[in-house]
Structure formats: C-alpha cells, structure tokens
Amino acid sequence: MVLRAGLIGLGMMGRHHARVMREMDGIELVGVADAMGDPHGAAGKLPVLSSVDELIDTGIHVAVVAVPTQYHEGVALQLAGAGVHTLVEKPIAHSVEAGRRMCHAFAERNLVGAVGHIERFNPALQQLRKRIQDGELGAVYQIATRRQGPFPARIADVGVGKDLASHDIDLTAWIAGSPYASVSGQVAMKSGRPHEDMVLVTGKLENGVNVNHVVNWLSPMKERLTTVTGEKGTFIADTMTGDLTFYANGTVDVEWESISSFRGVAEGDVTRFAFAKREPLRVEHEAFRDAVLGLESDVVTMEQGLHTLEIVEAALESAHSGMTVRIAQH
Structure with missing residues (x-):
C-alpha cells in the first residue's frame, strides 16, 4: 500500500x-x-x-x-x-x-x-543505546548532555527548554530505559525575549541514574554531546557528526607515583566505532x-512526547520556585 x-x-x-x-x-x-x-x-x-x-x-x-x-x-x-x-x-x-x-x-x-x-534516530545514539543494553558499559551511573549554539531567529513562540532541552530529556530516558523521578532547573533570559534562552537541568531517573543537561542559545560554539558514564568506562556520542567513542577504564598498572596514589579510575583504551550512518530524519x-x-x-508516540514535555515544564517550574520537582509516574 x-x-x-x-x-x-x-x-x-x-x-x-x-x-x-x-x-x-x-x-x-x-x-x-x-x-x-x-x-x-x-x-x-x-x-x-x-x-x-x-x-x-x-x-x-x-x-x-x-x-x-x-x-x-x-x-x-x-x-x-x-x-x-x-x-x-x-x-x-x-x-x-x-x-x-x-x-x-x-x-x-x-x-x-x-x-x-529525531535524536532517537541518530546513528550515534542508536549505537550507544544498543551497546548499553548489551552490557558493554555495565551499570550506568550518569548521563550528561550539552546542547549549545547561537539563537535561531525562526524560534519565537517557545524558549530553549521546550525547543532544545526536550531533545536531551527524551533521549536520556530512552537510552537509560527509565523515566525521570525528579528534576531541578535553572534558567537565564539574556536575549531580551519573553522566554528563557538558557536552561540547566539536573535530575535523577527512576532507576537511580543521575542526569545533567546544559542547554542554551547563547553560545557561538555549536555543540551536541551526550556522555554516559558507567561501571566500565564512558561513552561520548556527538550527534552532529554521528560519532561514538568509548573511553574504557584502565587495567594497566600506573607507575607514576602521584597518579597511582589516586584510588579512582585510570585511563584505558579509547575506541571510536565505525558503523553505518543513515540520515536520522x-x-x-x-x-x-x-x-x-x-x-x-x-x-516516538504522542504519549512519550507528552511525558517529555511534562519533564521540561517541571524543570521550568523548579527554576521559578527554587524547589526540586518530583515527577508523578503514570
């Protein structure tokens, strides 16, 4: 048909x-x-x-x-x-x-x-989600995104929260396979428009993963990055280029005394993956x-799109009230 x-x-x-x-x-x-x-x-x-x-x-x-x-x-x-x-x-x-x-x-x-x-259909994020589901990262600890760039004159009816942060909120819940449990937000209005042109969101998902989003229309540098840190290392997805890179936790002993005294994670191998990159649209x-x-x-169903909008509005509400907002689950 x-x-x-x-x-x-x-x-x-x-x-x-x-x-x-x-x-x-x-x-x-x-x-x-x-x-x-x-x-x-x-x-x-x-x-x-x-x-x-x-x-x-x-x-x-x-x-x-x-x-x-x-x-x-x-x-x-x-x-x-x-x-x-x-x-x-x-x-x-x-x-x-x-x-x-x-x-x-x-x-x-x-x-x-x-x-x-559309970010759900970006090849880098689809690869990232699949590899997390396959256990390549182990337990997920944190998902952080940065989405910054100049103000697009064509957007006049909503702020950067609903226009851009909605991307990051949707893709984060999708990658983690978990809805948001709570969010806190901060906004700035620097361009003289009636809507916010910067929003910072921190929160926690129902599965315990910590999240952070930096989104604005105030930067001359365009950036679209999603960083997922977990038990076995860190994935970084660049959705402008469709690239996915994995930074593994180190397994080699460090002999340099000032570094070896640090009991945290050491640097390991870095892998940039090759895969087919079809147009997300x-x-x-x-x-x-x-x-x-x-x-x-x-x-992406309308019900899923509605949940994303609920999180964005909760973050904007938090910015106004100064209080963390708990998300009611459907």
Whole structure:
C-alpha cells in the first residue's frame, strides 16, 4: 500500500520533511500547505495550499506537522478529526494540557500519533543505546548532555527548554530505559525575549541514574554531546557528526607515583566505532510509516512526547520556585 501523505509547514524543517517524503518507498507526497508560502521551494510541482482543510481534501492518509509549536494542537486536532495519522514535530505542544488533548484525540480514533524526537534516530545514539543494553558499559551511573549554539531567529513562540532541552530529556530516558523521578532547573533570559534562552537541568531517573543537561542559545560554539558514564568506562556520542567513542577504564598498572596514589579510575583504551550512518530524519519517517502500516516500529508516540514535555515544564517550574520537582509516574 502506498500512503498518500501531506505536509503542513514549509519552513526550515518542512523543506527537509518534503525531500525525505519524496524519496521514500511506500509514501507519495500529494499535498503541501503553508499560509506563509514556500520560501525554500519545497513544494516542487505541488500547489501550496493555505489551510489544513485544503490539505485534508487531497485525500491524505498521513500528515507531517512542521508549523510553529503554538499551532501544533489546532492542526493536529483537525487532522485527527479527519482520521489522518500524524507525525508532529517536537515538542508535542506548547503546554502539557494541549499535549494531553492531542493524545486523547488520536487514541480515541485509534490513529497513530507520533512526535518528531529525531535524536532517537541518530546513528550515534542508536549505537550507544544498543551497546548499553548489551552490557558493554555495565551499570550506568550518569548521563550528561550539552546542547549549545547561537539563537535561531525562526524560534519565537517557545524558549530553549521546550525547543532544545526536550531533545536531551527524551533521549536520556530512552537510552537509560527509565523515566525521570525528579528534576531541578535553572534558567537565564539574556536575549531580551519573553522566554528563557538558557536552561540547566539536573535530575535523577527512576532507576537511580543521575542526569545533567546544559542547554542554551547563547553560545557561538555549536555543540551536541551526550556522555554516559558507567561501571566500565564512558561513552561520548556527538550527534552532529554521528560519532561514538568509548573511553574504557584502565587495567594497566600506573607507575607514576602521584597518579597511582589516586584510588579512582585510570585511563584505558579509547575506541571510536565505525558503523553505518543513515540520515536520522529518513529513519524517523520509516518508523512512522511502519507504525501506520501496523508493522513493528520504534516510533516516538504522542504519549512519550507528552511525558517529555511534562519533564521540561517541571524543570521550568523548579527554576521559578527554587524547589526540586518530583515527577508523578503514570
């Protein structure tokens, strides 16, 4: 079966969605919509429609929503009402309440509702998760992430917490296989915008792993790193390059007296792994397609996207109150 697909939102992410959808097996891009036009020429030969209703009228089975976050709920609810399986860019919505309404709408109609947490499909993180599951790190002690870079002028409706920290919160729980138990947050607002442009999050997962996230739009240096420290060493995943490196705990005796007196971990071998590096967006789309077709899939569900948003809002609440926030488990 070939799924007739629609895309709403032709901005920076929308153009990439359009390209990937055109190249995929089992998908035919039959309609695109954006009330603001098509600044990147993503529509190709397709007419640029101006509304969700027009897009639905093209007879689509599936849709991708790549509009600003504040419009996610309204667009998704229209698509759910029309019986269209939908992949919404992250975060799922501008608020937890909106996300809950979206989850309910898709579940009620037995539709696939997914969220574009693309880092789960990054080859470095997929390799990292598999190797941790295979026991190559032993017990996991800590997961720390850094996601920094210049402010993107296209983001105006949410702060860096919901836009970027949601990546790290989602991938951390996914890698560790455990939900968050508690979070504490700090924020800064330095760019004159109504939303935070820096957020620092510390927390603990239900399985006892300590976590730390450094996220901002204030750095001229772009950085996307995930560091996992455990019993047998440390993995570092760079999701900009797709590289994964393992720093093993040392097993060789150290003869230098000033170092050997330290009773902690010694340096061991360093391994940079070679593996296939497929485009994460393509792998994400394949997972969504397979979920719609009823095949085995690791698509990120709306329920999972909602849980991530709950953690982000808890961290922002902590920054406001100065108190650690315990996370209620569903």
